Every structure is written in C-alpha cells, then in structure tokens.
Amino acid sequence: xxxxxxxxxxxxxxxxxxxxxxxxxxxxxxxxxxxxxxxxxxxxxxxxxxxxxxxxxxxxxxxxxxxxxxxxxxxxxxxxxxxxxxxxxxxxxxxxxxxxxxxxxxxxxxxxxxxxxxxxxxxxxxxxxxxxxxxxxxxxxxxxxxxxxxxxxxxxxxxxxxxxxxxxxxxxxxxxxxxxxxxxxxxxxxxxxxxxxxxxxxxxxxxxxxxxxxxxxxxxxxxxxxxxxxxxxxxxxxxxxx
Numbered sequence: 471x472x473x474x475x476x477x478x479x480x481x482x483x484x485x486x487x488x489x490x491x492x493x494x495x496x497x498x499x500x501x502x503x504x505x506x507x508x509x510x511x512x513x514x515x516x517x518x519x520x521x522x523x524x525x526x527x528x529x530x531x532x533x534x535x536x537x538x539x540x541x542x543x544x545x546x547x548x549x550x551x552x553x554x555x556x557x558x559x560x561x562x563x564x565x566x567x568x569x570x571x572x573x574x575x576x577x578x579x580x581x582x583x584x585x586x587x588x589x590x591x592x593x594x595x596x597x598x599x600x601x602x603x604x605x606x607x608x609x610x611x612x613x614x615x616x617x618x619x620x621x622x623x624x625x626x627x628x629x630x631x632x633x634x635x636x637x638x639x640x641x642x643x644x645x646x647x648x649x650x651x652x653x654x655x656x657x658x659x660x661x662x663x664x665x666x667x668x669x670x671x672x673x674x675x676x677x678x679x680x681x682x683x684x685x686x687x688x689x690x691x692x693x694x695x696x697x698x699x700x701x702x703x704x705x706x707x708x709x710x711x712x
Contacts, residue, residue: 473532473533474494475494475496476492478528480528489515493684502677504660508664511679513662514682515662516552519537519545521537522542525538532545532549533549543575551624552632555662559617563605564603565608570583571623572621575624593649596615618631618646629657629658643668670690671690676693
C-alpha cells in the first residue's frame, strides 16, 4: 500500500478546472517529482493534499485513509507538512523562531523545541550563523532553507515541497537539492519543480502534468528518454494521451 494515493482527482476554482482526473502514487521512502509548466496543476495538487484546496471529486488516501476534505490543521497532525512556493518566512521573527513555528502541531516543551531547532542547523549549516537574525535579513536561498527546516520541525511522514529552486542562483539550487537528498533518508517527499533536470536528479519516480491532466509518468531515466518530455520542456506539447 502506497503512503499517498491520489485517485482521479478533480479540483475547480470557480469555473476553472485546475485538475482533471489526476492519479498519483507515492511509496513510503520515495522522492516523487511533479513536473510541468506554469498552470499545469502542480501546486494545486499539493494544495489539495494539504487541505488548502478542496477536491471537487476524486479521493486522496494517506496511509490507506481518506483525507479529502479535511482541514489543513488536521492534515498536519496526520504527518503531512507543506512548504509552499514563496518561502513565507516571518520577517519580524528570528531564523530560529521561524523554524520553531513548524512544530506548532506538536505538544512539545519549549526547551525540546529549541534543541530540535538547533539540530536543524546541522542539516542546514549555511543558516547557522543567522539563527538569531531576523528573517528579512536573509537571501532567497537562505529563506528557502529556513522554510524547509520549518517544515521538517513538524516531524512529517510526508513533506510537500513546492518549487524549492524558484528564483535561486544555480549554486544555491545545488545546495537545496543536496539537502533534499539528505531529507529522503527519514522523510518521504513529494516535490513540485519546473527545473526538470534537478527535480528528476533526486527522484525515484516522476509525473508530468499538462493543463491539469496527467500526461505521463515513469522513472527518471524513462522520462528523460521519452521524446514527449523533451518536447514539453522545449516549449512543445506532450504527445502522450492523458
């Protein structure tokens, strides 16, 4: 049984059908990447899983139980943590305070939370020196690391990462994806990426979404060997029927 199963999912925003019958599976211990251009439905898929977007039809199963229609707080308590696009770090809080906020779903003594936040700096050494600095003082790459660390503080079984490389310099992108490679030792990851090469470099499996539909899926080497995905990322369209 997969840790996460999305079955024939449809999500509408008013008259707009953002997802059109998407089916995806994520096995425990995997990194699975969702690829696609802007408007393909990648972020909507994550929002539906985390309770930020309500499915119109279809189902979402986590550990065999339906979570479709549950609110975000209930879903976080089940063990799903969502790091949205845009980082959303609180500028008036210190880096450490921002990271500690990720554990708001857990009843843990503040002293323990402080120790766990300190341990995050072992995984993210580039932000250790900024632990007591305010969020607005950080670069985009550093903010991304804080956002991921905050997501991990929830101790999730499944981490949803939305466009972690967006707007970052190539050298910082390499660092962020190295960290994703470290995360996978303990946490299952569903990753949304426009950077197909980086997204597939850490993945066990990948799916390509196109205008709200699942275009194709496969292991990274299978996707790179498929002319359809190459055409899609050169501005063309996939020739595989949904």
